Amino acid sequence: MSAILETRGLSAAYGPTQVLQSIDLAVEQGGIATLLGANGAGKTTTLRALCNMMVRLSGEVRFDGERIDGKATEDIVRRGIGHVPEGRGTFVSLSVEENLRLGAHTRRDKQVARDFERVYGYFPRLKERRNQQAGTLSGGEQQMLAISRALMLRPKLLLLDEPSFGLAPLVVQEIFHILRTINQQEGVSMLLVEQNANIALALAGRAYLLETGRIIMHGPSAVIGSDESVRRAYLGY
Amino acid sequence: MQAFLHQMLSGFATGGIYASIALALVMIYQTTHHVNFAQGEMATFSTYLAWQMIELGLPYWLAFLLTLLFAFILGAAIERIIVRPFYKAPVLSVVAVFIGLLLIINSLSGALFTYTIKPFASPFPSDAWYGSAYLSAHEVGMIFVTLVVLALVFAFFRYTPLGLAMRAVAENPVSSRLVGVRVGWMLALGWGLAGLIGAVAGTMTAPVVYLDPNMMFGVLLYGFAGALLGGIDNAWGAVLGGFIVGILQNLAGAYVVGTELMVTVALGIIVGILVIKPSGLFGRTIVTRV
Numbered sequence: 001m002s003a004i005l006e007t008r009g010l011s012a013a014y015g016p017t018q019v020l021q022s023i024d025l026a027v028e029q030g031g032i033a034t035l036l037g038a039n040g041a042g043k044t045t046t047l048r049a050l051c052n053m054m055v056r057l058s059g060e061v062r063f064d065g066e067r068i069d070g071k072a073t074e075d076i077v078r079r080g081i082g083h084v085p086e087g088r089g090t091f092v093s094l095s096v097e098e099n100l101r102l103g104a105h106t107r108r109d110k111q112v113a114r115d116f117e118r119v120y121g122y123f124p125r126l127k128e129r130r131n132q133q134a135g136t137l138s139g140g141e142q143q144m145l146a147i148s149r150a151l152m153l154r155p156k157l158l159l160l161d162e163p164s165f166g167l168a169p170l171v172v173q174e175i176f177h178i179l180r181t182i183n184q185q186e187g188v189s190m191l192l193v194e195q196n197a198n199i200a201l202a203l204a205g206r207a208y209l210l211e212t213g214r215i216i217m218h219g220p221s222a223v224i225g226s227d228e229s230v231r232r233a234y235l236g237y
Numbered sequence: 238m239q240a241f242l243h244q245m246l247s248g249f250a251t252g253g254i255y256a257s258i259a260l261a262l263v264m265i266y267q268t269t270h271h272v273n274f275a276q277g278e279m280a281t282f283s284t285y286l287a288w289q290m291i292e293l294g295l296p297y298w299l300a301f302l303l304t305l306l307f308a309f310i311l312g313a314a315i316e317r318i319i320v321r322p323f324y325k326a327p328v329l330s331v332v333a334v335f336i337g338l339l340l341i342i343n344s345l346s347g348a349l350f351t352y353t354i355k356p357f358a359s360p361f362p363s364d365a366w367y368g369s370a371y372l373s374a375h376e377v378g379m380i381f382v383t384l385v386v387l388a389l390v391f392a393f394f395r396y397t398p399l400g401l402a403m404r405a406v407a408e409n410p411v412s413s414r415l416v417g418v419r420v421g422w423m424l425a426l427g428w429g430l431a432g433l434i435g436a437v438a439g440t441m442t443a444p445v446v447y448l449d450p451n452m453m454f455g456v457l458l459y460g461f462a463g464a465l466l467g468g469i470d471n472a473w474g475a476v477l478g479g480f481i482v483g484i485l486q487n488l489a490g491a492y493v494v495g496t497e498l499m500v501t502v503a504l505g506i507i508v509g510i511l512v513i514k515p516s517g518l519f520g521r522t523i524v525t526r527v
């Protein structure tokens with residue numbers, strides 16, 4: 001299988017501070033890869049570098065066979081990369097429905113109305129709260145909204161930055177179940193950043209381990225998950 | 238009683254002008270967090286253009302529409318060319334840029350059109366049926382035009398995808414980029430709209446105060462007072478604030494301080510609000526769970 005996303009020697013810096021050192025990673029077409037690492041390892045920075053936002057980057061990023069490094073964030077998004085950012089990036093003063101409409105901002109096709117029903121189908125709670133100010137949603141609901149907003153783009157690839165962060169285990173399970181459904185039924189590829197290694201390894205086919213800006217290990221999730229040192233460092237057993 | 242009503246209504250008419258300027262200031266403030274001190278001079282310059290076109294024999298309303306188009310382009314161009322390089326600059330540099338802009342446009346008006354005051358005809362004939370003892374025909378027309386413009390602007394923000402994208406940029410530019418909104422264009426569009434609204438205020442003010450390069454100075458001050466009163470980050474509040482300031486100013490001028498001290502009223506309002514309630518009467522409260 002070919003890769004939908006591939007980086008070569010991707011490095012990134014905030015001003016003078018170098019954070020990522022020559023990252024090579026790939027997401028298979030229709031696959032799910034996960035990027036694991038401790039606080040401050042550079043996971044969020046990696047996702048930002050892929051979208052060319054807030055960082056200065058060097059190296060190569062290929063999406064769907066074409067170079068996207070150096071392109072403007074808006075243009076990268078328009079090619080079909082839905083980014084569910086750290087902290088969810090909710091438009092708090094706008095309604096739930098307006099948030100979703102913004103997700104479809106770049107689209108001019110007639111399927112947008114159907115996609116509202118599609119995401120409301122995944123997350124019925126959002127439909128109940130469609131006219132509510134998005135800032136009043138619970139953390140779990142805001143995470144659902146962030147995922148739904150990215151889905152309204154009809155992305156080929158979803159970048160997810162710690163979707164489990166701060167949520168109750170049941171809500172995390174619900175969200176990850178839906179992510180799996182989206183991947184299997186719609187063929188959306190995903191790059192999942194997580195600190196919750198257990199649940200991430202269960203969803204993803206491949207895993208990358210990031211430590212202070214470098215990939216220190218990668219391979220099939222099953223292999224990474226059963227590695228003794230990884231289990232001790234990241235899985236806690 | 239009749240005199241009082243007259244003062245109220247006439248205050249409402251000027252309040253519409255302040256409301257327009259307040260809205261223009263808020264639109265730029267929301268995206269840049271700076272007050273565009275040159276807003277009034279941009280409006281004056283556009284009004285001179287309307288005057289020039291009318292002098293050349295164009296029908297009033299055609300000149301009016303062309304002026305709005307020009308003001309839109311002028312606003313957008315100023316953002317793209319002059320203001321954009323300073324977004325990451327320290328606050329004081331930006332303030333300096335805005336003040337520089339004010340001086341440049343002001344002198345440009347003076348250099349091109351001279352400093353002698355010019356009469357600017359109202360498109361609403363003084364003997365029109367809608368004039369009365371309470372409101373002159375021009376005041377009625379002015380109220381009508383500003384209300385229509387305000388309504389159109391609000392409809393644009395409320396009901397169009399572009400308006401939604403602009404609200405999104407004002408709230409969260411980073412997230413806006415992530416949904417593919419071209420943030421830079423939206424900023425230019427915001428300046429363009431602000432310029433357009435200012436031009437409406439300018440062309441409606443000129444018949445009342447006569448056209449001269451400094452004619453919008455007072456209006457900018459009152460509009461700013463209105464914006465602060467209503468809440469500088471809240472478009473609805475700012476518009477309401479503009480109307481309130483217009484009415485207060487008129488009543489104060491007629492019954493309390495006399496016309497000479499009216500600008501003091503505006504300054505009093507500004508200082509008072511900054512001291513008592515910096516977020517304004519209707520300052521935005523976003524309900525957020527923490």
Ligand SMILES: Nc1ncnc2c1ncn2[C@@H]1O[C@H](COP(=O)(O)OP(=O)(O)OP(=O)(O)O)[C@@H](O)[C@H]1O
Pocket residue numbers: 014017019037038039040041042043044045046054086195
């Ligand atoms: N805007 C920024 N400016 C400067 N340095 C930053 C910025 N954002 C992050 N960093 C630094 O870059 C490094 C990596 O941060 P990053 O946010 O990518 O980590 P992370 O793996 O996402 O961590 P977490 O799990 O806590 O979210 C950290 O040392 C951080 O201090």
Ligand SMILES: [Mg+2]
Pocket residue numbers: 043044045086161
């Ligand atoms: Mg992070």
